[in-house]
Each structure stands twice: as structure tokens, then as C-alpha cells.
Amino acid sequence: MKKYVGQSVKRKEDYRLVTGTGQFVADIKLAGMLEAVFVRSPQAHAIIRHIDTSKAKELPGVHAVLIGDDIKGIINPITQFESHSAVPPNVAKEINPKIQYNDESVLAIDKVVYVGQPVAVVVADNRYIAEDAADLIKVEYEQLKPMVDPYEAMKEGSPLVQNQVEQNIQMEFHLSIGDAKRVEQQSNHVLKARVKTPRLSSNPIETRGVIADYDNRTDQIHVWSATQLPFEVRATIAHCLGWTEQNIRVTAPDVGGGFGPKGGVHPEEILIPYISKRLNRPVKWVEDRLEHLTSARQSRDQVHDVIVAYNSDGTILSLRDEFVVDSGAVNFFGFTCAYNTAYHLRGAYKIPNYDIKSRIVLTNKTPNVPFRGAGRPEAVFTMDRVIDMIARKLKLDPVEVMKRNMIQAHEMPYDQGILVKDGARLIYDSGDYPAALNQALAMVDYEGFRERQKELKKAGKNIGIGISSYVEGTGAGPFEGALLSVDSTGKVIAHLGASPQGQGHETVFAQIGADALGLTPDDIVIKVGDTAVLPFGAGTYASRSAVNAGSAMHEASLKLRNKVVAIAGIILGTLPDEIVIEEGKIFSKENPSHFLTLQDIYKRSRPAARPPLPSEIEPGLQVTHYFVPPTVTFASSVHIAEVEVDKETGFVDLQNYSVVHDCGTVINPMIVDGQVQGGIAQGIGSALYEEVVYNESGQLLTGTYMDYLLPTSMEIPTVKKGHQQHLSTRNPLGVKGVGEGGAISPPAAIANAIVDALSDLEIVINQLPVSPSRLRGLIKEAEKKQSTILSK
Amino acid sequence: MSNKVQVAVFVNGKKVQKKVEPRLLLTDFIREECNLTGTHLGCEHGVCGACTILVDNEPVRSCLMFAVQADGCDIQTVESLNSVDGPLNVLQQSFSDNHALQCGFCTPGFLMTLTHFLIDNENPTENEIREAISGNLCRCTGYANIIKAVQQAAQILQKEKSNSSVVSAQ
Amino acid sequence: MKPAVFSYLRPTNLQEALMFLEEYGEDAKILSGGQSLIPTMNMRLSAPAYLIDISRISDLNYIKLDGDFLAVGALTKHKDIENSDLVKEACPLLSEAIRWVGHAQIRNRGTVGGSIAHGDPSAELPCVLTALRGEIVIANVDGSEEVLVPEEFFLTYMLTSLQPDQMVKEVRFPIIPKESGSAFLELARRHGDFGLAEVAAVVDIDDEGHLLNVKIAVGGVNPTPTALEQVEEYLIGKKLTDEVLRQVSDLTQESVDPESDLHGTAEYRRELAGTLTVRALKIAVERARGGNNNVQ
Ligand SMILES: Cc1cc2nc3c(=O)[nH]c(=O)nc-3n(C[C@H](O)[C@H](O)[C@H](O)COP(=O)(O)OP(=O)(O)OC[C@H]3O[C@@H](n4cnc5c(N)ncnc54)[C@H](O)[C@@H]3O)c2cc1C
Numbered sequence A: 001m002k003k004y005v006g007q008s009v010k011r012k013e014d015y016r017l018v019t020g021t022g023q024f025v026a027d028i029k030l031a032g033m034l035e036a037v038f039v040r041s042p043q044a045h046a047i048i049r050h051i052d053t054s055k056a057k058e059l060p061g062v063h064a065v066l067i068g069d070d071i072k073g074i075i076n077p078i079t080q081f082e083s084h085s086a087v088p089p090n091v092a093k094e095i096n097p098k099i100q101y102n103d104e105s106v107l108a109i110d111k112v113v114y115v116g117q118p119v120a121v122v123v124a125d126n127r128y129i130a131e132d133a134a135d136l137i138k139v140e141y142e143q144l145k146p147m148v149d150p151y152e153a154m155k156e157g158s159p160l161v162q163n164q165v166e167q168n169i170q171m172e173f174h175l176s177i178g179d180a181k182r183v184e185q186q187s188n189h190v191l192k193a194r195v196k197t198p199r200l201s202s203n204p205i206e207t208r209g210v211i212a213d214y215d216n217r218t219d220q221i222h223v224w225s226a227t228q229l230p231f232e233v234r235a236t237i238a239h240c241l242g243w244t245e246q247n248i249r250v251t252a253p254d255v256g257g258g259f260g261p262k263g264g265v266h267p268e269e270i271l272i273p274y275i276s277k278r279l280n281r282p283v284k285w286v287e288d289r290l291e292h293l294t295s296a297r298q299s300r301d302q303v304h305d306v307i308v309a310y311n312s313d314g315t316i317l318s319l320r321d322e323f324v325v326d327s328g329a330v331n332f333f334g335f336t337c338a339y340n341t342a343y344h345l346r347g348a349y350k351i352p353n354y355d356i357k358s359r360i361v362l363t364n365k366t367p368n369v370p371f372r373g374a375g376r377p378e379a380v381f382t383m384d385r386v387i388d389m390i391a392r393k394l395k396l397d398p399v400e401v402m403k404r405n406m407i408q409a410h411e412m413p414y415d416q417g418i419l420v421k422d423g424a425r426l427i428y429d430s431g432d433y434p435a436a437l438n439q440a441l442a443m444v445d446y447e448g449f450r451e452r453q454k455e456l457k458k459a460g461k462n463i464g465i466g467i468s469s470y471v472e473g474t475g476a477g478p479f480e481g482a483l484l485s486v487d488s489t490g491k492v493i494a495h496l497g498a499s500p501q502g503q504g505h506e507t508v509f510a511q512i513g514a515d516a517l518g519l520t521p522d523d524i525v526i527k528v529g530d531t532a533v534l535p536f537g538a539g540t541y542a543s544r545s546a547v548n549a550g551s552a553m554h555e556a557s558l559k560l561r562n563k564v565v566a567i568a569g570i571i572l573g574t575l576p577d578e579i580v581i582e583e584g585k586i587f588s589k590e591n592p593s594h595f596l597t598l599q600d601i602y603k604r605s606r607p608a609a610r611p612p613l614p615s616e617i618e619p620g621l622q623v624t625h626y627f628v629p630p631t632v633t634f635a636s637s638v639h640i641a642e643v644e645v646d647k648e649t650g651f652v653d654l655q656n657y658s659v660v661h662d663c664g665t666v667i668n669p670m671i672v673d674g675q676v677q678g679g680i681a682q683g684i685g686s687a688l689y690e691e692v693v694y695n696e697s698g699q700l701l702t703g704t705y706m707d708y709l710l711p712t713s714m715e716i717p718t719v720k721k722g723h724q725q726h727l728s729t730r731n732p733l734g735v736k737g738v739g740e741g742g743a744i745s746p747p748a749a750i751a752n753a754i755v756d757a758l759s760d761l762e763i764v765i766n767q768l769p770v771s772p773s774r775l776r777g778l779i780k781e782a783e784k785k786q787s788t789i790l791s792k
Numbered sequence B: 001m002s003n004k005v006q007v008a009v010f011v012n013g014k015k016v017q018k019k020v021e022p023r024l025l026l027t028d029f030i031r032e033e034c035n036l037t038g039t040h041l042g043c044e045h046g047v048c049g050a051c052t053i054l055v056d057n058e059p060v061r062s063c064l065m066f067a068v069q070a071d072g073c074d075i076q077t078v079e080s081l082n083s084v085d086g087p088l089n090v091l092q093q094s095f096s097d098n099h100a101l102q103c104g105f106c107t108p109g110f111l112m113t114l115t116h117f118l119i120d121n122e123n124p125t126e127n128e129i130r131e132a133i134s135g136n137l138c139r140c141t142g143y144a145n146i147i148k149a150v151q152q153a154a155q156i157l158q159k160e161k162s163n164s165s166v167v168s169a170q
Numbered sequence C: 001m002k003p004a005v006f007s008y009l010r011p012t013n014l015q016e017a018l019m020f021l022e023e024y025g026e027d028a029k030i031l032s033g034g035q036s037l038i039p040t041m042n043m044r045l046s047a048p049a050y051l052i053d054i055s056r057i058s059d060l061n062y063i064k065l066d067g068d069f070l071a072v073g074a075l076t077k078h079k080d081i082e083n084s085d086l087v088k089e090a091c092p093l094l095s096e097a098i099r100w101v102g103h104a105q106i107r108n109r110g111t112v113g114g115s116i117a118h119g120d121p122s123a124e125l126p127c128v129l130t131a132l133r134g135e136i137v138i139a140n141v142d143g144s145e146e147v148l149v150p151e152e153f154f155l156t157y158m159l160t161s162l163q164p165d166q167m168v169k170e171v172r173f174p175i176i177p178k179e180s181g182s183a184f185l186e187l188a189r190r191h192g193d194f195g196l197a198e199v200a201a202v203v204d205i206d207d208e209g210h211l212l213n214v215k216i217a218v219g220g221v222n223p224t225p226t227a228l229e230q231v232e233e234y235l236i237g238k239k240l241t242d243e244v245l246r247q248v249s250d251l252t253q254e255s256v257d258p259e260s261d262l263h264g265t266a267e268y269r270r271e272l273a274g275t276l277t278v279r280a281l282k283i284a285v286e287r288a289r290g291g292n293n294n295v296q
């Protein structure tokens, strides 16, 4: 029964967060706790000649100083995360991947490979003293040639970022169906373009942070981390330190935003537990913003060289793409982003001949990991720019070209002819892309806009409209679990592995449980983000929690309900089928006035001699369910941006932003809308403002918030939202993921809108962000070209 | 080097007197010395606004003040907005009602900025609200619901005010 | 990001502050609103041994008329300028410009003296002061005072002529006559950021719209804020025709020599200075024509 699912139930987590009583890592205080600070490499690529820590060690209040030599052979390096980077055998057969081993020592040993890499750690009474000591550590470096450009890095004979990774190509693969090359040769229309997406920094407003508290007596360690993946952190600590996994408890307390990079296990999450054990004291490290900008894992940074053949009516015949992922100094997530790009590139379009080559290259930059969208914004920016470029070459409206190539509703489920990352066939389960496009066009009054555009053009104003669509595989496995129990007060306690960073899990899962169990959300206490209570868990990333953990919650709740009605039937002397649970009242259909509560059931379920439960019912009210999805389920969306461009200054005014999206069953509309708006804000950031910039020597130029520009309230419009509900066929709730979607399309929609506003200049925007300086440069170039054509 | 200085401030109405290093940032004073961890640090260079508090009723970045500079001042933090375990105040409730927070890390800074803003601006326009919160970064919400929350809070506060003026006129 | 150790001094009057400066000179730094200094200390880019907190010197916080000037004490906060009716009346250009300084929280602490002493070429107040040909009053240890004009005071990027034992005491903005029109324009990547370029302009016109008097300065595009003297001279007696504005843009671009940075190339900023100068002039003339200098 759907009573709470579908409602904008207010969030349970809000009270503590608006009263300042939430508990983030930095807020945790333990008796005798010390604070750590990291000395980080100022060099992009250099040999460490000598480190002098003597002065730092002498400083009063300093308890320990460690450098790479101190942990050599003691702490294993962090390697690729097996759970995320393994290539299923059938996928391997199809894409023939070449993979080279790479890793990162938690403190640099012998050489440094990126600016910001941890070189030493100081532990002191507090952060002030620790920073004083860090200043006293002198490191002598011998510079090596830094590899900043991935194309340069791949050249034969270029210096190697990691010695064992030949040509700095950590991984490559080739995916192909049809015969793109032949189609190109036979086609009258062939488009070639290079499309780039910028390197980004995720910047949750809470930085990262770790606390570790070792207990000598039990040999147990409790680690609190601002992580998205407590289970992965636990596994990596166990792997790197050689500790018994069950002695490690990782808790993700309130986490202030994640967006991906908080899921890449970082060196600090290994070192802080290690030091806590060594000193036998609690140790805390809280990342500061400068560290976040230099050292926290970054993302995106792809360059696509596409060749597209198409008909004069805009039908795309083939797409060939060779793309390079600049992964920075280490690639921990295997082909996660790259293959996401490869299998999402065609989006809502049918392109029969398809040929993708991908290379993941190491350079002397901060390592990359997935960030909201994880390979999809790159794919969508490339594809939707291609659509727009084709339209402009053919002098067609981009909408026409989109429609020409779109998968139709009656073709669903649609088989794209290749495999998903998990090895399943890439089959879109449900959706109606043309309808979504039409709905979005109606929302913005597309025709009306075109009229207005003409009028305003006469007055010298340049407005433009740009569209992007995407299809997103969401709810990736491997699994997520829920462990439900009833306690003596009759409350249902649900433990889930997927911990949130603001997505409202405590509320959403309670809604799901409430409907399945016939309770109210207040009867259900959701506990998340603690490895102590659940043997297996994954985490929150890849728009997967509602799908995986939500389904686990649903199924576990049904299991619990079965048990409850079985016991109630015995007490009430009716068949379980006759039992109804409503608002916590458990009664027989026949006699609603005589009801039991969960407390009654709890009492009866206790192991006891008299009266006993029938032997087929196990005592206790506790159930576990692990949900394993068959494969991803496909959410989709259409985004439309409206801009005005100031030609003289290159400034872009984002006037309106509209979206129609399908995420299947909406569990909590308020939360879904919030995810969409927030995702779009990040997408707008990468379209217009954000970029991590390194200079030729690998020095980071965007090390503060004056240089790395997060959008403020003045830059983000309130998005107009339209909904579709095409239920997923791949989970019991019919849900699809929504967490990442918002961030995927804005770069393409906005770039297309800018191009549209300046259509008479025929400019091409294949690089982000579209800063005023960059755009003005393009405008001037185009004006020059036009005036030389005119004068000829 | 111990050259500690005496700092006496009122924090949420309570007098606090401590000897601290002059370099202690006001945020750290509030978080570590007063144990009020609702005030957050997001950047420590004055851009994100997560550390916003009221000093003598003006919103300021507490990461850009040394505790000693606040000597003798009246400080209000997010913890002053409602009584412990008590009901939320109008602004807090509006934030919850409108889903104006996701991770909630930025929220205390917004609340303090807006607490001041709503005193002087009974009926703010959307643009005035946007401008008012432009010194606070939120990475989760995309701001739209924060603006809605402020509009709701302003309306309720205005109603409350006119009700109470009716009462006092009687 | 925690500052290094320092000793804290809190003078209660100007004389005491100057004595501290004399004693600790190079090792000391003045702390005013702290909105520029403390970020650099948190990053440990600046680690003075002594910090002289002048914020409790009460008689340096004022806005008053003084002859042809609006005299502003060094400790006057940005927000006090923003909220002052006197400033709106006497120097609307300053009222308009002050809102471009950071965000409200910054303006609640930042001071006029700090903004001037900091010498940031893209800061708004130095640009306004330069356009208006204002004055900076400097206090010396021996009790004497010096009055400098912006050209003498701002030496280059983040460097002023202030000696370690000197202090900015007062900043003097010339009063803008009622019949003049003024405008401040800035473009920044995001709201509240330092500008890519900014322009402050004041004009007087006759009944036909000929320019009688022009004062104009640009910020963010040279190592110091720069008065556009060539443009000013060129414009006298002219009307703002398209041709004249084109000349203005060219002359402006010749007068500036910006550097490329993350947010814009040198070429871009140069052109932007020209564009903004033209736009600011148009607004200023429009406001002068309106008879009252209507700044929203
Ligand atoms: C996020 C952010 C955004 C900002 N945006 C802008 C902006 O857009 N435009 C802008 O103009 N500013 C901006 N600022 C800076 C802000 O305006 C500062 O307040 C101002 O520049 C300095 O004033 P202060 O009183 O805070 O000076 P402080 O930080 O206290 O001092 C600055 C410098 O001046 C010296 N000093 C201060 N007062 C005196 C004096 N009376 N005599 C001699 N030396 C003195 C100090 O020793 C120090 O070197 C921004 C700051 C931040 C953190």
C-alpha cells in the first residue's frame, strides 16, 4: 500500500542540522585526542632527496612525525578498488582491455607525483601546533620533468609518472559495433571535432576528515570518516595495514556533502588509524580547504576526438570517438568513468555504427575518481554538441536533429547492442524520450522563444536556447542490504549500509518501510553508515541508494511483515492472510477493534518456553535482505537552458533553466526536486565557472576559493521542473536513481544555448567552462572571420 | 610561546571568560572552548560563509576574526536560535518545511546571515534574498529552496508581527 | 589553515598605535578589519610577529564633511559607508561602489583604511578615490601628518608608499556636486568577486550634453588604479557620439596594461576596460542629464 511513498514527507534529519547539533567528523571530541597535519608536496614530479624532521620533532606539543621511510614495507599502498574496477569477463572479451598496475603509497616514498601528495604527517596537541611543526620540516626535492599534458605523457620516451606504467597509459579499451569507418567513407557529411570537459574539484562544503580511536584491550579501532563508502574504507584499512577487518569499525557520521570524491579512499584514512594505534591515542585530521583543492581526488578531464557521419536530414549514421581520460597520478577506479562514458555516449539516440577507443592516462596531477555523473557529463557534452553542430551545418533546428535520431517509446525496451559495465546487456528498460522532449519544449514555449529571439535580435540583444538530453544507467549494484529488527518499545530499527551525505536516507527509507509494514515513518528508526552492524554494505554513489538500499529496505520490510502477521495470526487465532496492519495496529480483518501492537508481537516472539511459537517460526523479530539488482535501470531527462549573451563582454546571463526528468517511482518529491536542483547547480558550475587549472610545471593555479569559483545564489536560477514516471522494471519499487542526473546535462544545454544566441557568428564551443574571457575570444575570432569573408 | 590573552565575551547570552592564544580564530574559540560545534569551518579564508555568526548583532565571518578581537562583544551562534530540544524557530522551521538543506553543513551560516537579514527586511524580494545569501556557499541545494524558505519565514514573521501589534493596540 | 604565533597589541589611541609601530616596525602589522590580512595569515602567507589591532581606536571612525571633502576615518567600516545618507548625498559614486566590495559579512568588518592601505589594484575604493582625485591622510610617529594623492600613494600591485611606522588615518573623497552625474561599473566572474575590470566616472555636462568636466578611473587593469587623463582631456567639449565613444574605448585601451590571469587574458581585460569605460560614461551622462545624480 502506498501511503508515504510519493509524499513529500519532511526530513527526520533536519532538526539536528538546523539547530547546530548535527555531528560531523570535526565536531567529534574524544578525551586525549591529538590532531594531525600533513606536509604535502609543492612539486608535481620530483625525487625526494632528503627530509629533515628534527626541528619539528623537538617542538613542544608534538607527539609524532612520520615520513615515507617510516612506513616503507609496513603500510601497503592503496591500489585499484577491486569492487569498482573489475572488468566482467564478457565485457573484457568485447572491449579487450589492457590494464597496468598502479598504486599510491599513503606517504610518498622516494618520489612525489603530484602537488599536494602527502609527504609527512605531524601529530600534535592541536592543529595550530601541528602546523607550526609542519612548517619546520624541510624537504629537499630534485625536480623531474612533470607530465601535465596527457598527449605528451603518452609519447614514447616521456618520463613515467609511475615507473611500471608504460607510456603512462594505465588502461585502454576498444568498443565497436557496426563499421563506422566504412560508413564515414561512403557518407557525404562527416563532422570532426575535439570536445573537452574540464578537470573539476567536488568541493562539498564540509571538507574531508578522519578520526581514529584505537583500543588496546580489544585490538579494535573505531574510525569516523567523512566518507561515502564506510565499507570500502574498512576494507582498504584492512588491506593496507594488514589488520583483521572485523576489528575495524568505520562510521560515517553526518557527512556534509560528498558527490563522489569522498568515496575515493584517501591516504589519510589509512594513516590516521595507523598513528592512533602507534600512539595509542585518538587522533583527528580535518582537511582544510586548501588541502581539499590540492589533494582531494578530482574528476572529469576528458578529451574526445569524434568523427561523425550523417545524412542531409540529420540522421546520424556512425560515430567514432577516441577519447583520453587524464586521470592524474593514479587511477583507482579502473574503467568506471571511461566505460560509463563509452556506454552512455549515444544516450537517447540510435546510432548503428559505433566505435570507441579510450585511453586512461597518468599525469602529474591529483588523482581522479568519479564525481557526480561519473563519465556521463563528458559523454553528454560530447554527444549533444555533436547534435548541435550537425544541426547548424545542415541549417536545421537542433530539435529536428534530436527527434530524427531518438529512440521511440514503442521501441522500449531498447537494446543498444553492447554491454553495461556490470556485464549485462545494455537494454533501456523504460522511458519515452520524444515525449519528454515535447513536454520540455512546451514548458519553455519553444516556438514563442524563437519569435522573441528574432524580435530581440533586431534590438541588438542576443538570447539563445539550448537543449540536452541524457539517458543514465542508475542504481548500479553490486548490492545493498537492510537489517531490520523490532525492539522492546515496538520501534522498527533498520540498519542499512548506504550512508547519506545529505540525500535524506533516514526519511526516504522510513517511508518505504512504513508502507511495506503498515506503520508511520516515525515508527521506523533508520541507522546508516556504520560497518559494525551489517556484514556487507557498499555506499552512496552512482545514483544507487534509492534503488539498491531502497529495494533492500522494501524487501526486508515485507519479510518482517510476514513474520509479524504469522505471529499475530497465532495470537489472534486467524490466518496470517486475514491480518491487517494499519498505522501500527495489527488486527484481523474481521475484528478491527481488537488489535495488537508491535510491542505485543515482540513479546511473543522472544525465545521462551511458554507459550512457545510453533517450530516453523524462528524466535526473534529480525530479518535481513540483500538486494542485488539485475543491472542498472535507465533514468532520463531533457534539459533546456535559456541565456542572454553580452557580445561585447562575453558575459552569459542564464535566464531560465527547465528540466523534464524520469526517475521512475518518486518516493519523496521534495527530496527528488532538491536533488535535481542541486545537481543542476553543479552542472552550471562546470558549464560557466569551475575548472581546476595546472600550469606547464604542474603547479595548481586554482588553490583557493578566489580562483576555483563555486556558483553563488546569484548565479543559479530556480529550475522549472517537469516529471515523467516510467517505472523501472528492475526493482520492486519501480525507482530509478536521481542523485547524479541534474549535473549531467547543464554543460551541453548551456553551451548549445550560447552557440544559439550567437548563431549568426557560427561559433563553436567545445571547451568548458565558458568564461567571459574565453567566449569573448571566440566572438572576436568569429567576427574577424566574417569580416574577411565579407571583404573578399 | 605562551602569550595568552584574556577574552571575555557573551556567547548566546552567557558570559564566557578564557585565556587563549591571540592567534586562536574566533570559530575555534566557539567550537573548542565553548563546545558549540554548530558553527562550521568550510574554507577559513572568508569565502564560504559556513562560519557566519553574529557579533554585536552583525553577521560576520568568524574565521576572519581572532577570538581576542571579539573581547567584550556579544556573540550569537546557531545554537541561540531555539532552546535546547525545544521547537524550531520560524526560520529554522521554514528551512525544514522547504527542504532548504540537504547535508546541512552550510545551514548554520545561512541561518545566521538570514536571522539578521529578516530583521531589516520584512518583505524581501527574491533578488534581495539572493543578494543577502550570496556570501554563503551551498554545494547541495542549488539555493532555490533556501530562497523559498526565506520567503515563507518572512511571511510568517510579518503575520506574527501584525498579530502582536493588534494585540498590543488593544 | 591556522595562523602562526604572534603577539597581540591593542592600542586605544592613535598615538599609542604609532608608538607600537615605531617600536616593532617591520615585525609588526596593523590589524584593522582583518578581512584581507587574516585570510593571508590563515594561509601562513603572512606571519607578523606583532599584530597591532587598531580597531578600538574610537576617534578614527567617522564620516563627515570637511570643506570640499567627505572625510572618512580609517576605521570606518564598509557597511557604515553603505548605510550613510551623508555619503549618498555628498558622494553617490562611493555609495554605488561600496556595494561591490565582497559580501555583506565582509563589509560588516572591512574598513576604509584597510581597503586603501591594502593597495589591491582591483579594489573598488582605491578606484573611486583615484577617479575623484581624493586624498589620503597619513599619520607619522612624531605626530605629523602627510597628505598624499592616490598617484603618490599607490605604487604598484599591493604596494603603497606607506612606511612601516606610518598609518592611514583618514581618506578624503571630494564632494560630487549635485549637478554632476556619476557611475561605477564592474564586471566580475561571480557576484562579490574582485572585478575583472571596473570603472568609476563623474561628469558635468552643459544643456546640449557637451561634457564640461570628466573624471574617470579604471581598476583591475593596471598595477594601480589609474586615472584616464587622456580620455578626460579628449572628452572636454564633446558629446558622446558613437565616434567619440569609439575613441574613448581606444584611448582607454592604450592607457592600460593588464596581466593575464585565470579569470581573463590581458587582451580581454584591456578590451573590457574600454567597454566598461564607454558604458560608465553613458550612464554618468544620463544621470547628469537627469539633473540629479540618481544612483539606485
Ligand atoms: C571573500 C572576500 C571578498 C572580498 N571582496 C572584495 C572586493 O570585491 N573588493 C574589495 O575592495 N575588497 C574585497 N575584499 C577585501 C575586504 O574589502 C577588506 O576588508 C579590505 O580590503 C581591507 O580592509 P580591512 O579593514 O579588513 O583590512 P585588514 O585586513 O585589517 O588590513 C589589510 C592591510 O592593510 C593594512 N592596514 C589596515 N589598516 C591600516 C591603516 N589604517 N594604516 C595602515 N595600514 C593598514 C594591514 O596591515 C594589512 O596589511 C574581500 C575579502 C574577502 C575575504
Ligand code: FES
Residues within 6 Å of the ligand: B040, B041, B042, B043, B044, B045, B046, B047, B048, B049, B050, B051, B052, B061, B062, B063, B064
Ligand atoms: S569558513 Fe569562514 S568563510 Fe568559509
Ligand code: FES
Residues within 6 Å of the ligand: A205, A206, A256, A257, A502, B100, B101, B102, B103, B104, B105, B106, B107, B137, B138, B139, B140, B141
Ligand atoms: S546543504 Fe550541503 S552545503 Fe548546503
